Amino acid sequence: MYRLFFIFLFFFSIAFSQQKTPQNDFRSPLDIPIILSGTFGELRSNHFHSGIDIKTKQKEGFEVFAIGDGHVSRIKIQHWGFGKALYVTHTNGYTSVYAHLKKLAPKLEAYLKKQQYSKERYEIQLYPKADELVIKKGEVIAYSGNSGSSGGPHLHFEIRDAASKPMNPMLFGINVKDSHNPTVNGVFGYALSDSAQINSSNKIVQLQLKKGKEKNSFTATKVYASGEIGFGVNSYDRQDLAFNKNGIYQLESYVNGVKNFSYDFKKFSFGESRYINTLIDYPRFKKMKQRVQRCFVTPANKLSIYKDVVNDGKIQIEEGKEYTVVLKVKDFKNNTTTITIPVVGKKQKITQKKKETVTNHLITRNTEHSIKEGDVSIYIPKNTFYEDFYFDLSKDKKGRYKIHNDRVAAHKNFVITFDVSKYTEAERKKLFIASLNRKKKPSYSSTKKNGIKFTTSTKNLGTYFLAKDTIPPKVKPVNFAKNKWISSKKYLKIKVTDNLSAVRSYRGTINGKWILFEYDAKKGMLSYDFSDLIFTEAKHNLKLIVTDNVGNSTTFTSTFFRKN
CATH class of the missing domain: 2.70.70.10 (Glucose Permease (Domain IIA))
Incomplete structure (x- = not known):
């Protein structure tokens, strides 16, 4: 019975997925x-x-x-x-x-x-x-x-x-006016093996483009290459009534007139969404803020958006042969920008080589690893990263630990553990694991405390260290004052801020009754709607307790007058 039920579900899901929207x-x-x-x-x-x-x-x-x-x-x-x-x-x-x-x-x-x-x-x-x-x-x-x-x-x-x-x-059937062709900011060539090269380089190479004969077409200057190569595009789309730089809908690649790669955005699953970091050139994005979309598939890539892919979209260039590679960038309305890349197979000496820093820790993708340096240890489950690489773990002069760098993408969480045995129990209560954010300021990283071990689980490489927070959150009334009448107000508003580890929780009461404070975290604003509860008395005693992530707490009390 159960078997028949699951068979029914299987065929129902197939039928549902294949039906027209x-x-x-x-x-x-x-x-x-x-x-x-x-x-x-x-x-x-x-x-x-x-x-x-x-x-x-x-x-x-x-x-x-x-x-x-x-x-x-x-x-x-x-x-x-x-x-x-x-x-x-x-x-x-x-x-x-x-x-x-x-x-x-x-x-x-x-x-x-x-x-x-x-x-x-x-x-x-x-x-x-x-x-x-x-x-x-x-x-x-x-x-x-x-x-x-x-x-x-x-x-x-x-x-x-x-x-x-x-x-x-x-x-x-949702219709958006769009007569604009996608804009191409750059086209890039990739040598995909140590012996491969594009224009004597096995680094990423940006191709020079000139306008083609056809409208919305470009032609790259001739490329000389050998070995296995691939291409990538940095592009965006713009609709008629907006200036926003939005995403494209479809990308296709053809070699000598035969399609060897494509993807489109009809559907995907949330479980695969983080594999975006295998579709784009992630190191270039972190370094230059450019999302180059690869027209080839790397081994760890499990995205379902691809179709018509031949040899993972990679192109094997042979000596003496000529190739015409065409990339088509499309939006949902089928507005298309075309890039033609002439490629000549020619072996050349590699004069620009990729540089790789060798360390004592080689991370292999399908193996778990444990690494220790000073007071810090790192546990990396298997398949955390998309590629093999040499891992760097070092300590700077300020006692902060550089856990590789943020130009490598992690797919799963790895665990950072700090030994805090040199701190007293009282000191540990105010400590937490912090990372340096984009503004090079400490940012709270969710910290679990177990005796002399502090741990955080994260997908972000970068600089981590122990930080101390002894200052409780600040609480400031916005639209009322103590012992004043506020019958004309629809909302009670209070600003809450924390200097370091950030606000973790808050609890507000009026005359001992819990009230619903809505929290706008972007503005640090708490708002209570007076229509939520009916109070018969005119005098109101407000109590608000705000706590940060290490347990520093502020209790704010005030009295105001209001009639419903």
Whole structure:
């Protein structure tokens, strides 16, 4: 019986994945023109963009509509990430996602706040039953906002299939005006073995381009090469009504008229998204902030977006032969920019060689490793990194540990352990593991303390050290003063900041009752909506406790007067 059930599920999932996406089932999530600030599959830090970002005229509060009949299947509220997010599962099997919201529609907001007050938590994840929050197509379900990690007001919108894989919303009939061809910033050649070379170099080589005879076409200057080589493109796309540099939709490669490589952004899974770091030239991105998209597949790459790939997209160049390599960069509307690369097979002496620093620690991709230096030890599980490389672990004059460098991408977490036996128990309470952030300032790295061992689990190489935080968070009232009347205020607002290890938790009460403070982590602002609770008395005693990541705590108290 169970076997028959799983066979049914298997064939159902295949049938669902192969069916054409409905073009008329869904409506737009907004009643304003669809102008994008982000496209599906766009290249982001360590992941592909899983939806489209719809501009909201730099404002919050636009009505967000259910794109089809269904029910609310998930509500997720968090300080960062999607912020306030709503998931609607539709009768046709797809799920739509609406994120960075300002607030939910009244009946959904009431459902959410009831749960938040019951659990006395702002950050929460709820999975309503199918008959609890039934939604009709065109019903207002939320209001657009800027919550979570959003960089400005917009609606992040997704459509996911029955297997929870994000799909390109444009496949469902969403129309965006786009008559622009993708822009190509650069084309690069890669020698893919020690003996291979391009123009006497086995380093990455940027090709010189000139405009071609056809519109939106370019031709590279002739390339002389030998051995196994590949190419990469740095490009972006731009729609008609926006200046944003968005991601491309499709990339293809042809050798002498035969396709040897392509990928497109119709669908991917969240489990594979971090493999973006094998699609792009990650070291170049970290060094020069350029995302070069490789037209070949490296051994650790497990992305499902590829098709028509021959020999992993790599090109074997033979002496005396000539090749015409054509790269086609496309957007969703099939606007295409073409690059033609003439290649002549010619063995040349390699005058520019890749440099590799050899250390005592060779990391092989499919093996686990343990490395120790001074007070620090590193545990690296197998398949943490995408390639083999020599690992550097050293200590600088300030006592900070340089754990290789950030130009190598990690796919899985590795563990850093500090021996803190030389510190007293009282000192350890205020210590934490820190890393240097982009601004070269200490940043809290989630620290587990077990006696004389402090550990942090991370995917980020870089500089790590022990830092001390003895200063409690600061709490400052924004729109009220002690012993004053504030009956005209809709919200109670308080600014909270921490100088080093960052705010970990907060708890607020009025007259002894827990209140829901919404936390805008970007601004460090706590806001309480006075309509949440009814207080019969006019005098109110506020108490707020804010704690940082090492346990430093500030208790703020105040009295104010207000009538409902």
